Amino acid sequence: MTTFVDRVELHVAAGSGGHGCASVHREKFKPLGGPDGGNGGRGGDVTLIVDQSVTTLLDYHHSPHRKATNGKPGEGGNRSGKDGTDLVLPVPDGTVVMDGAGNVLADLVGHGTSYVAAQGGRGGLGNAALASARRKAPGFALLGVPGGLQDIVLELKTVADVALVGYPSAGKSSLISVLSAAKPKIADYPFTTLIPNLGVVTAGETVYTIADVPGLIPGASQGKGLGLEFLRHVERCSVLVHILDTATLESERDPISDLDMIEEELKQYGGLDRRPRMVVLNKIDVPDGKDLAEMVRPDLEARGYRVFEVSAVAHTGLRELSFALAELIAASRAAKPQEEATRIVIRPKAVDDSGFTVVQEEDGLFRVRGEKPERWVRQTDFSNDEAVGYLADRLNRLGVEQSLMKAGARSGDGVAIGPEDNAVVFDWEPTVMAGAEMLGRRGEDHRFEAPRPAAQRRRDSQAERDDATQEFNDFKPF
Incomplete structure (x- = not known):
């Protein structure tokens, strides 16, 4: 049964x-x-947040569909609808959020770091909020905006200071078990380690984390074996430690060739070959292992590596190794720039930014794109003529009609507002004035008009009586 998932x-x-x-x-x-009429409630957001108690993406592997709640509709008596509840999804430290094309949307490192993966839709305004001096009693309200939808990929990259790299069964799991309190699975067959194991090591005043990740074989950078799972979890580590097996039973392998193969895979993956590295010759408790370590050590030191001979079984050389790693980690942390205080970046809009674009497509259709016009279309109840007129008013004030004229649109041309898969298409009829300006009293309720003068009311009543008398006189029964 799957107990660890690092990509969903x-x-x-x-x-x-x-x-x-x-x-x-x-x-x-x-x-x-x-x-x-009250306003509708806002829809709930879907937010990813780093939680230190979460170490795997297993929950999302079994339940990949997550949805926040909708906002409630407004009611009469100026009662606004209740906002939807935000959905908070805890993720492990080091989770990378990507879209379907592989573009990184967020890199979540550090407890409490969050990212809004899908934003809740706005609630529609009720007719009380739409009332104005000219529109005293609107007979319509705005619809709520649909919530955002997104398909994302979550990829976990282990956050650790040191990564142990090497062939399967080189002794990485045994080494982390004696350097820290971690208890990984240990056996003498390849790919014992199927999931990253983290351990915390204390050396003097320095505390650092060490990671034991799946073993590496030739072709790992192209996905062979567990290579990609291995390399992904090494990316964030500051120091790489080559664990070389000096007691291997395979005749075609030796510590030098193992090191060359691993270095080549790190180089092929990109960037990992430039990390600070040291070499650990493991299993020197075996007689042949001790002799082989003494033979290859001069060659490794000639390459510039700092070499340590250890035995995880006999606990030999571990103290020197842990303090050497602490020294490298302290130097790496000191070299990193200090985090600056939070800054507010203000990006003003360009002077000529109208907030929308009008483009004529190959088939002659004029497409309007922009956050405001697309949202206004989604908020419009097209079964209500008054609501459609209100939309026309808003688009006219934004300058959409003028832009269509400049783009060459003529009467009867097709105009689409929104993306191709979710657009409102209509035949455009240019007007000098749009909306309430064109229709004069659209959106107004005559029952709320100011009373007419007494003389005018008498004249209107007399005219109505005269019309009724004339209709009676003209009536001729069969």
């Missing part, structure tokens, strides 16, 4: 915003008290 594909969906409410306040002796 996750499908996240944020909550949709609740719809606004179109309502008119009514009470005894005041049947038309004005609009009182």
Whole structure:
């Protein structure tokens, strides 16, 4: 049964915003008290956050679909809908978030680091919020915006100071078990280590973490064996330690050729061959192992490596190795630049940035793209003529119609607002004025108009009576 997963594909969906409410306040002796429709609630976000108690992505391997709750719709009496609950997903330290194309979206390192993977949709405004001096009683409300959807890949890269690299069964697991309190699985067959093991080592005043990761074989940088799983977990380590087996039973292997092969794989993967490194000749408790270590040590030192002869079984040479690693780690940490205080970066929009673009496609269709017009379209109830008119007002004020004219659009041309897979398409009819300016009183309720003067009311009543009398006189029964 799988107990460790370091790469998963996750499908996240944020909550949709609740719809606004179109309502008119009514009470005894005041049947038309004005609009009182409340706003819809905001949809919940989906947020990834680093939790030190989480060490694997196993939960998301079994349940890859995660969704936050939707916002509630608004109600009459100016009651706004409840916001959706945010969905917080804990991930291990060192999790990299990527899109389907492999582009890195976030690198989550450090307890509490978070990333909003899908943002909840806005709640729609109720007709009370849409009322104005000219639009006293809107008969419509805005719809809630759908929540964001995203398919992401989570990839765990172990966060450690030291990585033990070497062939399978070179003694990496045994070494980490005696240097730290880690208890990895140990056996004498290849690929005993199938998951990274972390141990904490204290050497004097320096405390550092050491990682034992899956063994390396030729072709690992191209994915052979467990190579990619191995190399991924080595990327973040500051120091690499070559564990060379001096008591191998394979006749075609020796410590020098093992080192050359591992160095070549690190170079092929990219960048790992430039990390600080040292060499550990392991299993010197075996008589032949001790002799071989003494033979190859001068060659390794001639290459510039710092070499240590150890035995994980006999606990030989471990103290010197742990303090040497602590020295390298301390130097690596001192070389890193100090973290600067949080800065607020202000990126003002360009003076000529209209917030949208108009592009004519090959088939002659004019496509409008932009955060505002696309959101406004999603918020519009197209079964309500008044809501459609309100959308026309907003697009006209934003300058969409003027931009369409400049782009060469003519009456009857097709115009699409939004991406290809989710766009609203209509035949464009240019107007001098759009929306309420064109229709004069759209969005207004005549019942809320100011009373007419008495003389005007008398004239209108007399005209209505005259019309009724004329209709009666003209009526001729069969």
